[in-house]
Amino acid sequence: MMMQRVTGPRWKGKGFADIAAENPMSQIVKKLESSMKQSRIKAILTGSVSLLEASTELADLLNRSCIGRQIPNAEEDKHWFQLSSEETMYLQHALQSLVVVDEKGRPLNDLELWNVMKDRREAFLELYKAYVHLRGKNWVVRPGSQYGVDFVAYRHHPALVHSEYAIVVLSEGDGNGEKCSRLREWSDVQCCVRLSGSVAKKLLAFFIDRKGIDETLPSCIQRFNVEELIITRWVPEQNREECHKNDDVCNSEKVPAT
Amino acid sequence: MMMQRVTGPRWKGKGFADIAAENPMSQIVKKLESSMKQSRIKAILTGSVSLLEASTELADLLNRSCIGRQIPNAEEDKHWFQLSSEETMYLQHALQSLVVVDEKGRPLNDLELWNVMKDRREAFLELYKAYVHLRGKNWVVRPGSQYGVDFVAYRHHPALVHSEYAIVVLSEGDGNGEKCSRLREWSDVQCCVRLSGSVAKKLLAFFIDRKGIDETLPSCIQRFNVEELIITRWVPEQNREECHKNDDVCNSEKVPAT
Structure with a gap:
């Protein structure tokens, strides 16, 4: 039987996934x-x-x-x-x-x-686009300042589930040659990934591209393009051949594939 | 029953995972x-x-x-x-x-x-470190030039399984203030993620830090630090609440959690 790695939401209690599904x-x-x-x-x-x-x-x-x-x-x-x-x-x-x-x-x-x-x-346009985008996909979005990020996203109410994503909103530049000021260096990215990982969240980078779009009317945000990247650490040991076998360390992270 | 997303190796045939596990x-x-x-x-x-x-x-x-x-x-x-x-x-x-x-x-x-x-x-030190590091974890490492990356990594022999990772090796700089020349812009990263995704691989960025290490002897590579980041696209729809329900689209990507 093949074993595969699973990642998913961390519900705060037994049956909470069902409560979320029913509501x-x-x-x-x-x-x-x-x-x-x-x-x-x-x-x-x-x-x-x-x-x-x-x-x-x-x-x-x-x-x-x-x-x-x-x-x-x-x-x-x-x-x-x-x-x-x-x-x-x-x-x-x-x-x-x-x-x-x-x-x-x-x-x-x-x-x-x-x-x-x-x-x-400052950065209201990008932050608002990210907020609307996530809410539109039924994510619960809360401020992320506690974790040094813009938002955290929950699959359902924070009483039921831990937040899954730490979200940093970056701008693709507004046509004036301006660059994202954050996560410019890979060392910043690594730092942010580690911090998010230490609180069991995945780092999600939102790139909001609003180049060439007239921002006079609020409806313009529908035309902003959003590109989302998930950045996580890779642990090569989790993928080693030993994990094909039935040892406990590996199985604790695996479920049988259908 | 809770459903979770699974990612894993794409074996090329039935029973190939077992063949790999036995060998x-x-x-x-x-x-x-x-x-x-x-x-x-x-x-x-x-x-x-x-x-x-x-x-x-x-x-x-x-x-x-x-x-x-x-x-x-x-x-x-x-x-x-x-x-x-x-x-x-x-x-x-x-x-x-x-x-x-x-x-x-x-x-x-x-x-x-x-x-x-x-x-x-050029870049032999970083490339060799990445190669040794992956081989040491029993990954099969092949050239990645076909995909515009440095290496591709397979869980086992390419006859049994598709490669899982497209690997780009970056240097943290050699102390002369030199920066990584690739993936400097987020647009480059997005491009590389898309390309890797289109061939069903995940982008794995290796950061080799060899600052302050004497490179006279080959044994020095043991002291190079490796930081690995996985960068993937995020599809918010895959995470929506509809996926708690029993519809086919969602289930095709899910397995029951144990």
Whole structure:
């Protein structure tokens, strides 16, 4: 019988994979979307993030979708969430479920919000594209600053599963001959791979190519090209001929091939 | 039941994995080694490669070990093999199974051969380190020029299995501030990943760090540091939640986890 190596998600408990399968993230986000649309939810923009007041029901949906960060407060039926700039743009522009207002309470339309985000946050275009791209594939995307990367991605809710990918978003240059400033040297890449590996994540590099694309309207991000590379360490010993045999070390990482 | 993605070797036929398991490459190479030692085999150095005359028995062992390239000739019991510079050095210095002679028939000792190879072939140090490193882990290593890389690596004999890795050998610089000249740009990396992927190989980048190491003696290569990175494309769709369900597209790539 042939043995092959398996890599996959690290679920946090027994049966959690089934719970995830029975509750697809796409449906949870759909519920959030329709609930927010019905209630005409507003968020106040401060800097490049926004603040949202949520009912208990909405708070539950936001938490289950893993969108926003709940800010502790004492009131029982009022909940506050801070949305990152990507989440703010995603809820307003991609899901059309949020109205972002400025500090005076004036609503910002998609274009105004787009311009504010572009102005206030460096690399917003690339980061937002990466966020939308991953959310569109039903990945849960959270900030990665804890690991020195842009995002971490989860197969489902972080309560069920560990994050699988540490994501670095790189730009292919904006036509001015500008180069990615990070991961320029292979030693940087090795460093980042080791760091990700030490927390059991794979390094995923996103290359966002927005050369020659007019960035006036937020819809332009659909035309940005995304190229994704996974970079991992290779352990030649894991592949040696000894692993064809039935020793325990090898089998612990293998399953029979069908 | 949880489904996980499997990657592994592509055997060329049914039962070939078993044939490989029953005939470990390490034992085949050991047989070659002792046979060559007994017969005091010589090879003639021409440029940076060498030529070896082999009996039918030795030719069989060389072919089974996948060392050297047999040169067609008409005589039935005389066989000629061309050994690459890495193979020549490996057989003489690492396996101590070969005596390399110059065109006048004078034997070259390990140090003389080392100096000739270093002089005649750019990047010999890195390429040889990569070759020895892989052979030491029982990988079959063949030239990769066909795929625009330095080597390809097979789990066993190429008659049994397709090569799994396309290998690019990069130097960490020799202390003179010299940089790797290949894969300097991420676009080069993407290109190489795509090319490797199109021939069902994974791109494996070897970083050979020989900074601060005296390269006078061939034994120095033991102190070169090797860092290996696997770089592959990521297909987010393969990881989507639909794959938790029992649809055929997903299952074709999955096996049940134990």
